Amino acid sequence: MRTMNPSDRPDPSSVGETLAAQALDYVRAISPYVTGKPVDAVAREYGLTDILKLASNENPLGASPRASEALRQRAWDLNIYPDGGGYALKQALAAQFELDPHGIVLGNGSNDLLEMVARAFLAPGRNAVFSAYAFAVYALATQAAGATAKVVPAFPPDHPTMPYGADLEAMARAIDADTRVVFLANPNNPTGTWVDREDLVTFLAAVPPTVLVVLDEAYSEYVERDDFPDGLALSRQFGNLVVTRTFSKIYGLAALRVGFGVAQPAVAAMLDRVRQPFNVNHLALIAAEAALGDTDFIAHSRQVNAEGLRFMAAAFAERGLPTIPSLANFITVNVGLPAGRVFDALLREGVIIRPLGGKSDTGGISCHIRITIGTQAQNERVLAALDRVLLRLNESASEAS
Numbered sequence: 322m323r324t325m326n327p328s329d330r331p332d333p334s335s336v337g338e339t340l341a342a343q344a345l346d347y348v349r350a351i352s353p354y355v356t357g358k359p360v361d362a363v364a365r366e367y368g369l370t371d372i373l374k375l376a377s378n379e380n381p382l383g384a385s386p387r388a389s390e391a392l393r394q395r396a397w398d399l400n401i402y403p404d405g406g407g408y409a410l411k412q413a414l415a416a417q418f419e420l421d422p423h424g425i426v427l428g429n430g431s432n433d434l435l436e437m438v439a440r441a442f443l444a445p446g447r448n449a450v451f452s453a454y455a456f457a458v459y460a461l462a463t464q465a466a467g468a469t470a471k472v473v474p475a476f477p478p479d480h481p482t483m484p485y486g487a488d489l490e491a492m493a494r495a496i497d498a499d500t501r502v503v504f505l506a507n508p509n510n511p512t513g514t515w516v517d518r519e520d521l522v523t524f525l526a527a528v529p530p531t532v533l534v535v536l537d538e539a540y541s542e543y544v545e546r547d548d549f550p551d552g553l554a555l556s557r558q559f560g561n562l563v564v565t566r567t568f569s570k571i572y573g574l575a576a577l578r579v580g581f582g583v584a585q586p587a588v589a590a591m592l593d594r595v596r597q598p599f600n601v602n603h604l605a606l607i608a609a610e611a612a613l614g615d616t617d618f619i620a621h622s623r624q625v626n627a628e629g630l631r632f633m634a635a636a637f638a639e640r641g642l643p644t645i646p647s648l649a650n651f652i653t654v655n656v657g658l659p660a661g662r663v664f665d666a667l668l669r670e671g672v673i674i675r676p677l678g679g680k681s682d683t684g685g686i687s688c689h690i691r692i693t694i695g696t697q698a699q700n701e702r703v704l705a706a707l708d709r710v711l712l713r714l715n716e717s718a719s720e721a722s
C-alpha cells in the first residue's frame with residue numbers, strides 16, 4: 322500500500338466531521354442531555370466561592386454514613402475487576418425487599434437500566450410510550466435505539482388534582498401494535514407528580530402483557546402516603562413490569578453511579594445480555610450494600626425532605642407562585658418569567674437550580690424552575706435569592722414595557 326504524503330493527508334478535524342455525518346441518523350438527531358451545572362463551573366465562571374447546588378435532586382445531608390464508613394474500610398483491591406454479577410449486593414437487595422435475586426439487574430445508575438431496556442427491546446419500527454414532562458432520559462434512550470417516542474399529553478396545567486401529571490388512560494390508549502415499552506416515573510421528575518395505587522393497577526391491567534412497563538421509582542423512598550403503590554410488590558403480580566430504583570437520591574450515592582432493576586428472571590436475563598460485564602464498579606457495590614441497611618439515615622433523609630417540601634410549598638403559596646404537587650425531593654414552581662433568565666440570575670447569586678422547558682418543551686412549562694429540597698438553611702437561602710432575582714427581573718420587565 323502506498324503511504325500518503327503527509328501534506329496530502331486530509332485535515333483530521335474534517336475527517337472527524339465526515340465520520341460524524343456517517344453516524345446513524347437517529348443518533349445524529351439526539352439533542353444532548355444537559356446535566357445540572359457543576360459547582361466548580363459556576364465558581365470558575367462567576368468568581369464565587371460559596372455556591373449552593375439544588376439542581377440535581379441529590380441528598381442535601383450527604384452520603385449514607387454507613388456507606389462512607391464501608392468505603393473507608395474496604396476501598397482496596399482497586400487492581401481487581403469488580404464482581405460482574407454483583408452477588409453480595411443482589412443478595413442484600415433480595416433479603417431487604419423479598420426478591421428473587423435472579424430478577425435483579427444492577428446498573429451504573431438506574432439510567433443504565435433504562436438504556437438496557439431500550440437496547441434490548443427497542444429498535445427502528447418499534448415505539449415507546451411515555452408522558453409529556455417525563456424524565457428526559459426516556460426520550461434519549463428511545464431515540465438512541467432508533468425507536469419512535471409516542472409522547473402522550475399530560476394533564477393540563479389547570480387540572481384539579483394533578484397538573485402536568487401523567488394521564489394513564491391516554492397512555493393506555495396510545496399503546497399500539499408497535500409499542501414495546503412504556504416508561505413511567507413515580508413520582509415523576511421534573512414535575513414531582515405521581516400516580517396512586519388504584520390508578521396504577523388499573524393501568525397495568527389495561528396494558529397488554531406483551532408490552533414492558535418500566536416503572537421508575539427513583540424517588541419512591543421519599544413518599545409517605547398510604548395510597549402510594551409499591552412497584553416491587555406489583556412486580557410479583559404483573560410479569561411485564563420492570564421496576565427501577567437508584568442509590569443516587571435518598572441513599573446519597575449519586576457520585577458512585579449505582580441503581581437496580583427488578584423484573585421477571587427471563588426479562589432480567591435479556592437486560593443482562595446487553596449490560597457491560599463490569600458496569601457497576603467495586604466502590605459502588607460496597608457502598609450500595611452498606612447504604613441499604615442504613616435505616617436511620619434513610620428515615621432522617623425522608624423526614625428532612627418532608628419538612629422542607631412543606632416549607633417550600635407554603636413559601637411559594639405565600640408568594641403567589643404556583644407549584645406542581647410533588648412527592649419527591651424537589652419542587653417545581655412557575656416563576657412567571659422565562660426559566661432560563663431566572664436560572665442565569667440565580668447563578669450570579671451563587672445558587673444553581675434547574676430551569677425547565679428548552680428545546681424539548683412541548684407546551685407551557687418554560688416558566689418553571691425545579692428546586693431540590695435542601696436543608697432548612699439551604700431552603701431559606703434559595704428563597705431569599707429567588708426573591709431578589711424576581712424583584713429585579715420583574716422591575717426591569719415593567720420598565721421595558
Ligand SMILES: *Cc1c(COP(=O)(O)O)cnc(C)c1O
Nearest residue numbers: 430431432456510539567569580
Ligand atoms: C435521578 C433519577 C434517576 C436516577 O438516575 P441514576 O442514574 O440512578 O443516578 C432515574 N430516574 C429519574 C426519574 C430520576 O430523576
